[in-house]
Amino acid sequence: MANPDQPAAVADGKTILRALAGEVLEVPPVWMMRQAGRYLPEYRATRAQAGDFLSLCYNPELAAEVTLQPIRRYGFDAAILFADILLLPQALGVDLWFVTGEGPRLSTITDAAGVSALKPVEAIDETLSPVYETVRILSRELPAETTLIGFAGAPWTVATYMIAGRGTRDQAPAHAMMREAPEAFDALMERITDGTIHYLSRQIEAGAEVVKIFDSWAGSLKGEAFQRYSLEPARRIIAALKARHPETPVIAFPREAGDGYIGFARATGADCVALDNSVSADWAAQHVQVDGCVQGNLAPGHMVTGGEALVTETRRIVQAFSKGPHIFNLGHGITPDADPDNVQRMIDAIRG
Numbered sequence: 616m617a618n619p620d621q622p623a624a625v626a627d628g629k630t631i632l633r634a635l636a637g638e639v640l641e642v643p644p645v646w647m648m649r650q651a652g653r654y655l656p657e658y659r660a661t662r663a664q665a666g667d668f669l670s671l672c673y674n675p676e677l678a679a680e681v682t683l684q685p686i687r688r689y690g691f692d693a694a695i696l697f698a699d700i701l702l703l704p705q706a707l708g709v710d711l712w713f714v715t716g717e718g719p720r721l722s723t724i725t726d727a728a729g730v731s732a733l734k735p736v737e738a739i740d741e742t743l744s745p746v747y748e749t750v751r752i753l754s755r756e757l758p759a760e761t762t763l764i765g766f767a768g769a770p771w772t773v774a775t776y777m778i779a780g781r782g783t784r785d786q787a788p789a790h791a792m793m794r795e796a797p798e799a800f801d802a803l804m805e806r807i808t809d810g811t812i813h814y815l816s817r818q819i820e821a822g823a824e825v826v827k828i829f830d831s832w833a834g835s836l837k838g839e840a841f842q843r844y845s846l847e848p849a850r851r852i853i854a855a856l857k858a859r860h861p862e863t864p865v866i867a868f869p870r871e872a873g874d875g876y877i878g879f880a881r882a883t884g885a886d887c888v889a890l891d892n893s894v895s896a897d898w899a900a901q902h903v904q905v906d907g908c909v910q911g912n913l914a915p916g917h918m919v920t921g922g923e924a925l926v927t928e929t930r931r932i933v934q935a936f937s938k939g940p941h942i943f944n945l946g947h948g949i950t951p952d953a954d955p956d957n958v959q960r961m962i963d964a965i966r967g
């Protein structure tokens with residue numbers, strides 16, 4: 616819903632919202648997955664101040680600070696809330712911790728008893744209320760032209776971590792549970808789906824102007840399983856959000872979906888599909904952008920290697936998507952070894 620206190624010119628002027636509404640802009644708006652992250656010295660300093668990663672996620676002042684850092688440095692068109700997709704499982708009662716240099720660890724869920732032991736969806740706000748406070752701080756403090764994006768993990772991706780207790784290369788434990796304990800698996804997907812609807816609604820009520828659903832492991836779902844466990848949960852979440860918050864655009868990211876990107880926006884009701892860098896921009900312009908806004912899809916490795924290839928590839932992607940609505944982004948998150956100067960080179964190549 617338009618904010619009556621905000622002049623229409625400002626609301627109408629936000630480039631990300633214009634692209635999401637289908638407008639073709641001369642210069643595509645730009646932001647970056649993991650733009651608040653370890654490649655930035657100011658992020659590392661604030662994270663050290665917070666103590667560890669989860670303490671940073673649950674400290675609204677410091678989480679807002681790291682969200683704002685890349686906006687100050689680069690003037691991105693959007694800020695993404697600083698949090699993590701694994702906070703929702705934690706709020707549902709799962710143990711969560713991060714091992715430095717390795718990644719997340721969680722207590723595992725492998726059967727119906729494990730699913731039944733999860734907390735009800737209404738209980739998640741007890742844990743997640745600091746995240747909503749971060750959103751409120753950001754909606755006050757962000758520059759008027761910057762769009763605030765909230766997010767959650769998609770049910771399949773979140774389930775893969777809850778079942779395996781960690782990140783996995785091929786998501787084998789989740790595929791095994793799907794096969795061997797299908798009812799418990801479906802019950803888990805259901806609980807995460809309901810939790811995600813609640814969590815994203817609260818973010819929107821706190822001031823998120825767009826929400827994004829990260830299905831980072833969608834690529835390991837094939838055929839019927841992709842329809843059932845990536846597309847269908849996204850459709851359900853988006854339908855529920857649109858019923859409550861019809862004006863809030865949704866970006867869906869079924870990473871490495873390949874041909875599954877075709878028609879995904881139409882089938883789920885998403886306003887934009889985010890593309891990973893395994894698909895070519897020319898192919899995606901022809902087959903995916905026909906349905907509306909797309910986001911992507913520069914390979915994150917260019918932020919490490921830089922040089923002429925970074926500039927050439929950035930311009931090629933801008934050109935490939937220039938006939939339809941487009942938000943420039945990487946195909947996945949920027950990595951800790953990236954050079955902050957390469958981010959500026961990318962932005963200059965887009966805007967210059």
Ligand code: CP3
Nearest residue numbers: 648649650651652668695696697698699700718829831948
């Ligand atoms: O800037 C942003 O993009 C916003 C914040 C954000 C983080 N995680 C912060 C983070 C977002 C949107 C995420 C999403 C997320 N988290 C996903 C989906 C996107 C993707 O990358 O595919 C997933 C799968 C996770 C789970 C997760 N969180 C993993 C696997 C890891 C460890 C890997 C790593 O990069 O170290 C995290 C940690 C994490 N989340 C960091 C950040 C900045 C690094 C933690 C640190 O500071 O040490």
